[in-house]
Amino acid sequence: MATHHSRPQFQRHFRRDDAHIPFTIDGTAYSGRRGDTVLVAIMSVTGQLRRSEFTSEPRAGFCLIGACQDCFVTLACGTRVRACTTPLEAHMAFTTRESGNE
Ligand code: FES
Secondary structure, rough: OOOOOOOOOOOOOOOOOOOEEEEHHHHHHHEEEEEOOOHHHHHOOOOEEOOOOOOOOOEEEOOOOOOOOEEEEEOOOOEEOOOOOOOOOOOEEEEEEOOOOO
């Protein structure tokens, strides 16, 4: 069942003042924090990590420890990264438009 979230599911409770790390999702600019994983950065600014390739339902990862492969997201260059174990780097550009998924 799809659920609309009016605010991000991840709420930052500490490290609010660490350095900003800019990134984009489909060209929209966002900011993570130094030390964020890709999953934390995306989930801190959106209500979902990605959409299921099978049902289009929102996904937020599952194990969060690099074991289940439920959190792969795609960079604009086409490279897929495991969001829960990949450190956010400045100017990462993510896309939700995967080839063959439109
Ligand atoms: S959430 Fe399971 S591998 Fe990332």
